[in-house]
Amino acid sequence: MINFRLSRNLFTTVVLPFRQLSKMQQQNVESKKGQPLKHIIKKLENFAPLAFAEKWDNVGLLIEPYQQKDAIKTIFLTNDLTVNVMEEAVDKNADLIISYHPPIFAPLKRISQNNWKAKIVSMCLAKGIAVYSPHTAWDCAPNGESLNCWLSKAFKLTDNAKPITINPETKTGPGLTWSYPSSLNYKLREVIEDIQNYIGLPVHVAMGVSHSLDSVIQNMACCAGSGASLLKEVSNTDVYITGEMSHHELLDAQHRNITVILCNHSNTERGFLKHFQPKLSNFLESNCEVIVSECDKDPLETFVRKH
Structure with a gap:
């Protein structure tokens, strides 16, 4: 890391x-x-209707x-x-x-x-x-207004972003995943710089085992806060962006050749x-x-x- x-x-x-x-x-x-x-x-x-919040939450x-x-x-x-x-x-x-x-x-x-x-x-x-x-109600706010939609704006071209999981009743969900054409040539060093510039703070990076700062990124996923449990459902991706993960969750992502960018929980x-x-x-x-x-x-x- x-x-x-x-x-x-x-x-x-x-x-x-x-x-x-x-x-x-x-x-x-x-x-x-x-x-x-x-x-x-x-x-x-x-x-952000309270019905959109997670069942365990207190909103x-x-x-x-x-x-x-x-x-x-x-x-x-x-x-x-x-x-x-x-x-x-x-x-x-x-x-x-x-x-x-x-x-x-x-x-x-x-x-x-x-x-x-x-x-x-x-x-x-x-x-x-x-x-x-509001907590997780904001995470799942409709009409492209969620907190995760705001976080994804740090990066290039996220118009095709979609929730990681979708609630069939509300048609919304937490987290986002999106992709890029290889022709964009969006390198990992640019991804890291973009999120740093967006939040105005340093980040921690756990590099995927085959990744370098010059690796071209085609798939990304983000989840504000503590996103490990949700992000692990996204296997076909190059980068996770979240606030925090445990040591062993980071090792697991690395060995799946996924680079993890941690910003600290509330900084996302x-x-x-x-x-x-x-x-x-x-x-x-x-x-x-x-x-x-x-x-x-x-x-x-x-x-x-x-x-």
Whole structure:
């Protein structure tokens, strides 16, 4: 497994402290009429129906405060709702948090300050902030709007992409697979550079046993997040793109002559928020301020040993 990079600078992650809303942003929020929570949820479910989510998932409105606000004016987008992100949402006067990953998944037996997820729930209830999670519903959103469709846009000519598995009821499914004509001469080094440029971060590469950086790629498959269980169903491909795989899953792919590009779990998902931000604002006729977290980040950072 190798680390492939365009420059050493890509391995340096600088996290700036989040800021409160500027005076101009505050004035912008105050000028918004806002929308009722139920109306916003309806728009979210029109975009990605909850019925499209995996059966095991916990999606939809996860936290609904007892004392609801008349109108939601500030919507806060994040990939993961950590304590730091929650504090940022409070400082930015969020009324609704849309967290791609559900902050409540395993059952909570008590709401206390000793567990970080329970602490987040208590903060939301105390501040009257609602929380909605789309997770795998976004992975299978229809009309070419899924998170995996966004991820595939990193690469050349993905118009023929199709879901890896298709739900016969919804006609959608998770993951994508697509192919290229050999005449395109799309080399593996270009594929790696394209995904790095798209997400703006370094990647890890496990090279197929017969592959080199000059290998011409004709078939690819992607699955945002942790894609091993889904991608293994795609045997006729040259490259897997996903967030994470185990050591033995990587070895198995390599010996099937499949190159695996790992971006870290949430780095295959987080960029979708910037893509979705103007869409949501448009769905709500610009009546809500939609902002993306500044401190949400993948928990893994890459450090390069200095020689």
